[in-house]
Amino acid sequence: MEDWAEIRRLHRAEQMPIKAIARYLGISKNTVKRALAATLRVCNDAAMWVSALAHEQRVFRNYDLRKHVYRQIKDGYGLAAQAAQHVIKKVADAYTTLKSNIRAGNLGAEGSRRRTRAEDKPIVFRPQAAQPFDGRCLSWQMDAQTVSIWTVTGRMQNVAFTASADQLTTLAAYRKGESDLVHRDGMWFLIATCDLPDVPVRTPDGFVGVDLGIANIATTSDGVRRSGKGLNAVRHRHRELRRRLQVKKTKSARRLLKRRRRKEARFAANINHTIAKCIVTEAARTGQGIALEDLSGIRGRVRLRKPQRVTLHSWSFHQLGGFIAYKAARAGIALVQVDPAYTSQQCSLCGHVDKKNRPDQETFACTLCGFAEHADVNAARNIASRGVAGWAVSHAADDAA
Ligand SMILES: [Zn+2]
Numbered sequence: 001m002e003d004w005a006e007i008r009r010l011h012r013a014e015q016m017p018i019k020a021i022a023r024y025l026g027i028s029k030n031t032v033k034r035a036l037a038a039t040l041r042v043c044n045d046a047a048m049w050v051s052a053l054a055h056e057q058r059v060f061r062n063y064d065l066r067k068h069v070y071r072q073i074k075d076g077y078g079l080a081a082q083a084a085q086h087v088i089k090k091v092a093d094a095y096t097t098l099k100s101n102i103r104a105g106n107l108g109a110e111g112s113r114r115r116t117r118a119e120d121k122p123i124v125f126r127p128q129a130a131q132p133f134d135g136r137c138l139s140w141q142m143d144a145q146t147v148s149i150w151t152v153t154g155r156m157q158n159v160a161f162t163a164s165a166d167q168l169t170t171l172a173a174y175r176k177g178e179s180d181l182v183h184r185d186g187m188w189f190l191i192a193t194c195d196l197p198d199v200p201v202r203t204p205d206g207f208v209g210v211d212l213g214i215a216n217i218a219t220t221s222d223g224v225r226r227s228g229k230g231l232n233a234v235r236h237r238h239r240e241l242r243r244r245l246q247v248k249k250t251k252s253a254r255r256l257l258k259r260r261r262r263k264e265a266r267f268a269a270n271i272n273h274t275i276a277k278c279i280v281t282e283a284a285r286t287g288q289g290i291a292l293e294d295l296s297g298i299r300g301r302v303r304l305r306k307p308q309r310v311t312l313h314s315w316s317f318h319q320l321g322g323f324i325a326y327k328a329a330r331a332g333i334a335l336v337q338v339d340p341a342y343t344s345q346q347c348s349l350c351g352h353v354d355k356k357n358r359p360d361q362e363t364f365a366c367t368l369c370g371f372a373e374h375a376d377v378n379a380a381r382n383i384a385s386r387g388v389a390g391w392a393v394s395h396a397a398d399d400a401a
Contacts, residue, residue, distance in 0.1 A: 032159055033188070035151040040128050040183060042152045043087050046077040047125040050091045055122035060099075062092035080150050086132045086178075094123045130191075132178040138190075142172045147190065149181070161190065170194055185259060199332040204289030204391065207336065209384025210279060210324065211343065211376050212293060212317050215361070218275050219376035220282070221384035226275050231268060238264045268316050276323035280331055289334030291387020293343070295321050336394075338386035347371055348381035 050069050059065055065088050074084040098118060101107055107115040137150040145168075146158045163171065174194040182189040209221035217228040238260055245253045245260075283290050295318055328335045346353045347366035356367050364378040365371075373381075 032156050035153045035156055036149075036181065036188060037128070037183065038153060039151040040131055040181065042077050043079065043083060043131045044125040044127050044129050046073040046079060046084070046087045047091050047129070048122075049073065049077075050088055051094070051122040051125065054091055054095060060092060060095040062089050065092055078152055080137060082134055082136050083131075083150065086134070086137075090125075090132065091123070094125075098123060128183045130180045130182040132180050133190075134178045138179055138181075140171070140175065142168070170196070185262060196330065199330060201334050202287070202332050204334040205287040207289045207291045207334075207384045207387035207391065208279070208283050208286070209291045209380040209382065209387055210293075211380040211383055212295075212320060213376055216376050217271065218279065218320065219374075219380045220279060221377070221380040222282075223374075223377050224278075224282075225374070225376060226278075231271055234264060234267055269319065272316065272320040272323050276320060276327050279324055280327040280333060283328070283333050284331050289336060289387060289391060290324060290328050291336045291338050291383045291390070292321055292324060293340035293383060294337040334391060336387040336390040338383055338390055340383070343379045343382040343386075344375060346382050348373070348378045348385065 050065065050073060053069060054060055054065055057068070059068055066085070069088060070084055073079055073087060074081060077084075079087065102115060102118070107118050109115070133149065139148050141147065141158075144158070145162070146160050148155060148157045149159060171192060171194065174196050175192050176195040177193050179193065180191040182191055207221075211219045213219065214228055214232070216225040217231065219225045241260060242257060245257050279290065282288075325335055342353050344364075345355055345357055347357060347364075347369060349371040350366060350369040352366055352368040354367050357364055358375060359365060362375055364373050364375040371378075
């Protein structure tokens, strides 16, 4: 394990293709592990060198960079032709991402410390940063469930990989283009890009509404609540550990912190996947569409007392929303994003909106008609009816035609 502290968050975000499947390389042979680790190290050494040169000479475009450095890194670092090209492209892409982040104001205003720091130094690549492999550097033997992969110490044959039955089918049918070799927490992954065909969306028979929250991660309008208790407990435990580790500013503490954070993220992603799958399967079974809150304003909308605020990870909501949208699209299920305003204060039976309809966090009781329900279920029912209305509006033109 190398220096985790130097992970480029920008770079990592750019390496997450949307239509992708992670496969785990089950490598037992130490020779293969060593060869893969050496390959990433050499590729990233080369990337660091290219990055420094790009920064110094202000050459950032893939094509221009290639003219400057291709020969040197191919010969100087012993890279295969494709690997050398991928290294150059990786560097060019990282600068493009950095530039668009600067333009979008993500690193602060011009002259701010953070932005200046990002602009003044070349982009850094960790020794074990992911590296793309194309068809000439990596080939898949689907029947044998093995890959053959180029490394700096020669081509490695018959490297076994594992994947779920579902993933294997998808991989065999739709894998396209490059795959990323990723080394994370001692495990090796290939992230393959799969180009999935669009499934036509079926006309829904009603909508199931999904309310996202903290105490309950997801509540559906048919009354199923998925508790966030387990997840929040893990987050709490990790936060305590983080606090203790942050006091020590040693390298090993930092490494442990990073590892912890990723473990927590994996745990949350697993939960989100499971929830998304349940919701989409249920919608498919009943022929319904799915209505979700429009998440773009979630940070501003969710107001919490301080202890809870720390557990709120807006990225987790976005991730769950993304998983649901992705799985729904794969299954041809209609998805409508609705305006989330007042979904928690509105009565899902009579439509009356009143702050007093919510005597406490968990309870909804309409002050006008007396309808009572769990607050999250009531909100999900509002989201469901807004989904029906939203679908009707967006498909009025189709019906008229
Ligand atoms: Zn009411």
